[in-house]
Amino acid sequence: MPALIFDIHWQAIVILLPLAGAIACFLWPQRGVQLGLISALGIVACVAALGWQVLELGAQRYAVGGWGAPLGIDLYADGLSLLMLIVTAVVGLGISVYSSGYFNQDRARHFWPLWMFLWAALNALFLSADIFNLYVSLELMGLAAVALVALTKGADALTGAMRYLLVSLLGSLFFLLGVALLYHSFGSVDIALLAERMEPSPAVWAAMGLMSAGLLLKTALFPLHFWLPPAHASAPAPVSALMSALVVKASFYILLRLWLEIFPLTNAALAQFLGLLGAAAVLWGGLQALRQTRLKLLIAYSTVAQIGYLFLAFPLASIIGWKGALYILLSHAAAKAAMFMAAGNILHFGGHDRIADLDRVVQRLPLSITAFALAGVSIMGLPPSGGFIGKWLLLEAAIRSAQWWWGIILILGGLLSAAWVFKVIGYAFTPAEVPHEARVVPATMEWAALAMALVAILLGLFTSWPLALMDIGLPFAGEGDG
Amino acid sequence: MSHVFLYALVGVGLFTLGLYALIVHPHLLRKILAINVMGSGVFLMLVALGRRTPGTLPDPVPHAMAITGIVVAISATALALALMLRVQVETGRAELPEEPLE
Numbered sequence A: 001m002p003a004l005i006f007d008i009h010w011q012a013i014v015i016l017l018p019l020a021g022a023i024a025c026f027l028w029p030q031r032g033v034q035l036g037l038i039s040a041l042g043i044v045a046c047v048a049a050l051g052w053q054v055l056e057l058g059a060q061r062y063a064v065g066g067w068g069a070p071l072g073i074d075l076y077a078d079g080l081s082l083l084m085l086i087v088t089a090v091v092g093l094g095i096s097v098y099s100s101g102y103f104n105q106d107r108a109r110h111f112w113p114l115w116m117f118l119w120a121a122l123n124a125l126f127l128s129a130d131i132f133n134l135y136v137s138l139e140l141m142g143l144a145a146v147a148l149v150a151l152t153k154g155a156d157a158l159t160g161a162m163r164y165l166l167v168s169l170l171g172s173l174f175f176l177l178g179v180a181l182l183y184h185s186f187g188s189v190d191i192a193l194l195a196e197r198m199e200p201s202p203a204v205w206a207a208m209g210l211m212s213a214g215l216l217l218k219t220a221l222f223p224l225h226f227w228l229p230p231a232h233a234s235a236p237a238p239v240s241a242l243m244s245a246l247v248v249k250a251s252f253y254i255l256l257r258l259w260l261e262i263f264p265l266t267n268a269a270l271a272q273f274l275g276l277l278g279a280a281a282v283l284w285g286g287l288q289a290l291r292q293t294r295l296k297l298l299i300a301y302s303t304v305a306q307i308g309y310l311f312l313a314f315p316l317a318s319i320i321g322w323k324g325a326l327y328i329l330l331s332h333a334a335a336k337a338a339m340f341m342a343a344g345n346i347l348h349f350g351g352h353d354r355i356a357d358l359d360r361v362v363q364r365l366p367l368s369i370t371a372f373a374l375a376g377v378s379i380m381g382l383p384p385s386g387g388f389i390g391k392w393l394l395l396e397a398a399i400r401s402a403q404w405w406w407g408i409i410l411i412l413g414g415l416l417s418a419a420w421v422f423k424v425i426g427y428a429f430t431p432a433e434v435p436h437e438a439r440v441v442p443a444t445m446e447w448a449a450l451a452m453a454l455v456a457i458l459l460g461l462f463t464s465w466p467l468a469l470m471d472i473g474l475p476f477a478g479e480g481d482g
Numbered sequence B: 001m002s003h004v005f006l007y008a009l010v011g012v013g014l015f016t017l018g019l020y021a022l023i024v025h026p027h028l029l030r031k032i033l034a035i036n037v038m039g040s041g042v043f044l045m046l047v048a049l050g051r052r053t054p055g056t057l058p059d060p061v062p063h064a065m066a067i068t069g070i071v072v073a074i075s076a077t078a079l080a081l082a083l084m085l086r087v088q089v090e091t092g093r094a095e096l097p098e099e100p101l102e
Helices: A002-007 A010-027 A029-057 A079-102 A105-127 A131-149 A155-186 A191-197 A202-219 A228-234 A237-262 A268-291 A295-311 A319-350 A366-380 A386-400 A405-429 A443-461 A464-469 B003-024 B028-048 B061-091
Strands: A060-063 A074-077
Touching: A002 A029, A010 A029, A010 A060, A010 A074, A010 A105, A029 A060, A029 A074, A029 A079, A029 A105, A074 A079, A074 A105, A079 A105, A079 A237, A079 A319, A079 A443, A079 A464, A105 A131, A105 A237, A131 A155, A131 A237, A131 B061, A155 A191, A155 A202, A155 A228, A155 A237, A155 B003, A155 B028, A155 B061, A191 A237, A202 A237, A228 A237, A228 A295, A237 A295, A237 A319, A268 A295, A268 A405, A295 A319, A295 A386, A295 A405, A319 A366, A319 A386, A319 A443, A319 A464, A366 A386, A366 A405, A366 A443, A386 A405, A386 A443, B003 B028, B028 B061
Parallel strands: none
Antiparallel strands: A060 A074
16 A cells, blocks of 8 residues: 555646646536535645655655656655645645635636636645746746735725736746846756756856845735735635735745755855844834734734744754744744634624724634634744744744844744734724624634634644654755754 | 847846836836836846857757746736726726725
């Protein structure tokens, strides 16, 4: 049985299955929900099989169609890719279950094919072994994501989607220009070959600057975050969850790969600069979140702050620091998905998401508010939660590398998050002046939100597993112990 | 320093010109065209830089990349135009608001 599983090239199947699912959902829209859920379960099973393969046999490289690295396309799965695939599968399954109750027949027809295309693009991105394939999957992801944001009717969502599309295309073009320069310098786009042949030159610095700028724009690092809140807040709730939990993380993943594997990590000034931008994002995102009067915008600004934490690992440049940032990435994916789902339930229930008019939703949607609060625990970084572990690792890295001031940012960011989480929960207990008509929220939507929040909490209790996964294939081998 | 280098410089010029237009012009159609000009600049760079050593045949791989890039650019332009039309119908103008959702 294991031999049978190990003989199959799961990397290819993990990409092909959502593509096939997307086409099936497109061709038989009446069966869209069932086909989508079946595909989602299938993808989770295939990612699990790939995970088993990688755990038993180590990092896996697969040449598509038998063409090798310089000419053909390679799919490469190491611990880092696997971790991203698993978090996409877990959050993706939760969002699929949630969406089965969220959309009406008409919009489900559009949602399922686009979501499956997005899933295929994400999986392809995490498995890409060359930078041109990364560009293609980045564009696929961007196009599907923009179409998903535009699913909401109304001017806000459309202009948000339009802005997002322009930003996304601009970021990709910067990245592609960098790819062209790197190919010219080294005659390859394969990440492993580039890492071997890498030597500093003006063209390499230009490529590094262009690619980093494009990816920072797509990751929405402060001050390039302007497009994120309108796009994430105006999208339908499951789409907001997808955007904040997975899509912005994908461009961060590429940045991480480039920094760790291709570019020489000697430029301390640039790393410090990224750390400073991250710190500014943590504070600015937290303050803006506190100012918002609409729940979904508040959660979107908190994503800006959480992205900031990921960049605090750059100046620390140690294995513990990278692991801490990745741990924040994982727990934020689960927690933010839970928060947007809970916000979607509140919006569906009361027809609005004004924080001041939450009107005792705690009595009527207890599961959703529980999900919101548990996710808030992880976002604030209180134990026991994934967010706490991530911040703890970052703090340890900061102290070990004698850069304690980053620790202050971690604590301030946590306090700002706590302030807005408690503000929302406070209003959830307070009766509003004007009572609103309420609609029933399907049970699947409430339980999906709670399940995602529990994942974020459980990440804080079972830490050894994800941390061990990060070591497979030694993606951080080039780093000192700090 | 051959005419290949000149092509690459023109590519960079187109990229910069497109970036400028994208930032300056408020109308969405102009922004979409600007993105396309930027894309053409990148494709020109890819093709021009394909000749890595003078006197030999050009490397075909960047050409294949340019073709893939063109396919992506066409789909992106189609999506952008469709969105622009919807924005025009919803808001009456094909422009983005200055301050979203305030």
